[in-house]
Amino acid sequence: MPDASGSTPAISRDEVAHLARLSRLALTDAELDQYAQQLDSILGHVAQVSEVAADDVPPTAHPADLRNVLRDDVVTPGLTVEQALSGAPAVEQDRFAVPQILGEEE
Template sequence: MAGEPKSISRDEVAHLARLSRLDLTADELDVYAAQLDSILTHVAQVTEVAADDVPPTAHPAELANVLRPDVVVPGLTTEEALSGAPAVEQDRFAVPQILGEEQ
């Protein structure tokens, strides 16, 4: 799509609207034709700027591993984890019964 951008006509917008089952007014056709023409112009400009020697990227800055190292550290003991619980039963958090299930 390099070079001169293709212009989109009001009739082409009306055709696309019919294909999309959109009932557009005459004013809407004029507005959308102008907007789509502007979009095509901008796409053509971006295509002209893109250089063959620039590799495609997903991010503008090269990223190295930005995560911290995965280091194993001791966790809480059962007693420490349950120390703030309002209710404990068999070394577990005790919570109210839900969904009427029997234990």
């Protein structure tokens, strides 16, 4: 059945009601009408985009041809074990010592 614009909707109110039942959603009549209209609009826009897509246009993730703009990965010296542990409140076998919290028996 044609809608207010004179075209046949891509999804009917009954189909929206059926989907709502399958999804276990309780929708009012007003919500069914609203969602049917919104879903029809979305499907119409998807159809428009599908018409525009041409076989000679390669798929893209971004309209501009971007390249990796990160700096080169250069190895630099890090902290020594002594420097890393210098501010630790407790050290055990060249590691941070922390109290055990898992596996303790009370």
